[in-house]
Amino acid sequence: MGGHLSYEEGKKVVVKGLIILAIVTIAEVIVALLGKGYLIKGFHLPVWLMYFLMISMSLYKAYFIVYDFMHMRYEVPGLVKSVLMPTLLLTWALIAFFTEGKTWKEWRARSKDTNLYISNIPVEKQEKSSLHNEIHPGVESTTPGQHAPVEVKDAQNESHGASDNKTDAHSEPKEVKHAEEKSH
Amino acid sequence: MADHAIHNHDSHDNSRLWDGAKEPFKASYGKLMMWYFLLSDAFTFAGFLIAYGTLRFSSPAWPVPDFVFSSLPGDIHHKPLIFVTIMTFVLIASSVTMVRAVQEGHRYNKKGVVFWMFLTIIGGLSFLGCQAWEWTTLIGKEHMTIHNNPFGSHTENGVYLEGDGHDIKAGDQFKVGDSYLVHKHDGHWAPLSYKNEAGATKTQQLGPKAFGALFFFITGFHGFHVFSGVVFLLIIMINAWSGIYAKRNNKYEMVEKIGLYWHFVDLVWVFVFLVFYLL
Numbered sequence: 001m002g003g004h005l006s007y008e009e010g011k012k013v014v015v016k017g018l019i020i021l022a023i024v025t026i027a028e029v030i031v032a033l034l035g036k037g038y039l040i041k042g043f044h045l046p047v048w049l050m051y052f053l054m055i056s057m058s059l060y061k062a063y064f065i066v067y068d069f070m071h072m073r074y075e076v077p078g079l080v081k082s083v084l085m086p087t088l089l090l091t092w093a094l095i096a097f098f099t100e101g102k103t104w105k106e107w108r109a110r111s112k113d114t115n116l117y118i119s120n121i122p123v124e125k126q127e128k129s130s131l132h133n134e135i136h137p138g139v140e141s142t143t144p145g146q147h148a149p150v151e152v153k154d155a156q157n158e159s160h161g162a163s164d165n166k167t168d169a170h171s172e173p174k175e176v177k178h179a180e181e182k183s184h
Numbered sequence: 185m186a187d188h189a190i191h192n193h194d195s196h197d198n199s200r201l202w203d204g205a206k207e208p209f210k211a212s213y214g215k216l217m218m219w220y221f222l223l224s225d226a227f228t229f230a231g232f233l234i235a236y237g238t239l240r241f242s243s244p245a246w247p248v249p250d251f252v253f254s255s256l257p258g259d260i261h262h263k264p265l266i267f268v269t270i271m272t273f274v275l276i277a278s279s280v281t282m283v284r285a286v287q288e289g290h291r292y293n294k295k296g297v298v299f300w301m302f303l304t305i306i307g308g309l310s311f312l313g314c315q316a317w318e319w320t321t322l323i324g325k326e327h328m329t330i331h332n333n334p335f336g337s338h339t340e341n342g343v344y345l346e347g348d349g350h351d352i353k354a355g356d357q358f359k360v361g362d363s364y365l366v367h368k369h370d371g372h373w374a375p376l377s378y379k380n381e382a383g384a385t386k387t388q389q390l391g392p393k394a395f396g397a398l399f400f401f402i403t404g405f406h407g408f409h410v411f412s413g414v415v416f417l418l419i420i421m422i423n424a425w426s427g428i429y430a431k432r433n434n435k436y437e438m439v440e441k442i443g444l445y446w447h448f449v450d451l452v453w454v455f456v457f458l459v460f461y462l463l
Binding site: 021066070109 | 211283290455
């Protein structure tokens with residue numbers, strides 16, 4: 001509960017909170033821009049360091065908001081544990097789903113089927129057939145140990161077109177037509 | 185009457201507290217349930233953000249946020265993350281004014297509560313205004329929707345064959361991971377063509393669809409939280425003004441509860457900001 005701080009002390013925490021959160025946010029943005037080479041030409045932070053700094057600063061902000069602004073600091077230990085400990089379950093979700101995401105990436109690379117998630121430019125469509133690759137597995141898919149590199153080579157050599165991305169095939173003509181109607 | 189007993193910690197009528205001998209966790213029913221609601225909401229948001237991470241991991245190329253979010257009102261471009269930093273400040277400031285409202289409630293200062301809650305509402309509305317501008321720019325000018333994402337990123341090195349004469353000129357080089365925006369001219373996509381290192385001529389493709397869908401869904405869900413927070417703040421401010429919380433004699437606990445919700449909205453933004461704009 002509140003009331004553990006005097007009114008004057010409480011006011012100080014507010015000012016302190018405003019300053020801390022503002023400074024940490026600015027620091028995060030600076031790390032992001034510096035790390036990606038926007039501030040100093042040709043200078044990049046190592047990716048792991050950049051991510052580590054940004055994630056830990058965000059966690060600190062979250063801690064400050066929960067403990068000082070939401071007064072978690074003044075609650076009894078049972079309440080604190082019953083609210084905060086369940087969030088630890090998310091650790092498993094992070095590990096499981098991110099691993100899953102990486103596996104999807106490998107599978108997509110193996111089937112060279114980038115079109116499932118990279119949408120085509122609606123007007124021109126000569127993309128290679130994803131269905132074709134699944135039905136008639138190419139050489140690379142018969143050797144499962146080898147992962148074919150991610151390639152977007154397409155368009156020219158293989159033009160099985162039309163049959164693959166069905167949703168696009170349906171939506172494209174409409175879109176183009178619509179645009180034409182507007183322009184006339 | 186029941187209300188009074190539930191909320192009043194100094195009450196001698198202990199038998200009525202939660203109908204047991206004493207309050208669990210020394211907190212009122214309403215406040216404890218607000219905490220548990222926020223916990224469940226945190227899981228919802230965590231699910232969305234983890235889904236974002238999963239799809240991003242599963243994609244060989246992903247648009248760089250500093251490139252996507254680099255516009256400012258007044259036709260200013262190529263200022264990465266500045267606008268969203270301002271949005272973050274607005275939300276932090278409204279969180280701070282909310283803390284002040286709760287403090288004034290603890291000392292039964294009705295005018296103070298109403299004043300600081302009013303400022304909090306202004307902050308919330310400003311944030312929503314910023315978000316409206318951001319969405320309008322992305323949808324109206326840059327043509328990002330939940331179906332199409334014109335923000336792509338290169339998977340190979342190369343050089344542009346034709347430019348759009350504005351940002352990109354013919355002969356400009358790019359590297360793996362560089363982001364681009366496919367423009368629309370007269371309602372048609374106008375992708376630029378380029379030559380990769382192997383010498384093949386190609387055209388730009390649209391980026392991963394999931395990017396647009398996830399962006400609008402997750403920031404929209406957060407924005408809806410902000411909007412409903414503003415509505416609740418408004419109701420509670422009017423109630424505080426009318427004097428019903430003063431009569432309850434429980435240190436304006438209703439203000440404290442909406443305060444918890446409002447800080448949570450700020451808390452979620454910390455992570456949305458991290459995941460969408462920084463990483």
